[in-house]
Amino acid sequence: MTSGTPTTRQIDTSTAHPARVYDWLLGGKDNYPVDEAVGERLPAEARDAARQNRAFMHRAVAWLAAQGIDQFLDIGTGIPTEPNLHQIVQGIVPTARVVYTDNDPIVLRHAEALLVGRPEGVTDYVEGDVRDPAVIIAHARQTLDFSRPVALSLIALMHFIGDDQNPHELVRNMLAELPSGSYLVLSHAASDLYPELAELVTAEYAKGGIRLGFRTRAGVLRFFDGLDLVEPGLVTATEWFKGTPAPAPEGSGIYAGVARVR
Structure with missing residues (x-):
């Protein structure tokens, strides 16, 4: 079952957008020269980080679905890259309900792809911005039952929200809407694992008009305040696994974690 009411909005091809740069890093085709220019300037490790981040998302949501979580709110969805979140979770729980959100209108153009899920389940899409969570x-x-657990997915999103925009408060307020037994799935670029690389990536994104706010482990850990972190806790993206074989050892500049709402 699908839902959602995509509308047409002009795509700004004069300025790079994080979703389209991410698509380029993953080898996608849904980006523009301005996005490619940012990606081309980034070090090779940026492609590794995008791949590692995606693999973490796959492992995390699969584990949650295996625990019986059947409702997911994915903010900062990005351009569809198969398998997407709904394909993972509905492959485990066919009746799962998934709501996707992004603020890039090019993602809206791909809403039909995002909305093609298992007939037993529901997928929905809303154009929205994490800085305006009330709308989301x-x-x-309208799609999810907030009297039952919901998994809130914030994958590689919050490092695009500067400290002056109260990122921790934004996440805290969204979590306050979720019932006990819900989960937060979050990945975030690190400023303290490979500092020189983080500075280079930040500078290159800035040239494309995209502001980044990489954070230390302590800064990322704050997003999980008041929650119960699932083992192995807040680790790098390649170190997080549960219920599956361990990923191949690999350095990563991405912190990742899953936590339960009390």
């Missing part, structure tokens, strides 16, 4: 939550309530 209001729409999500």
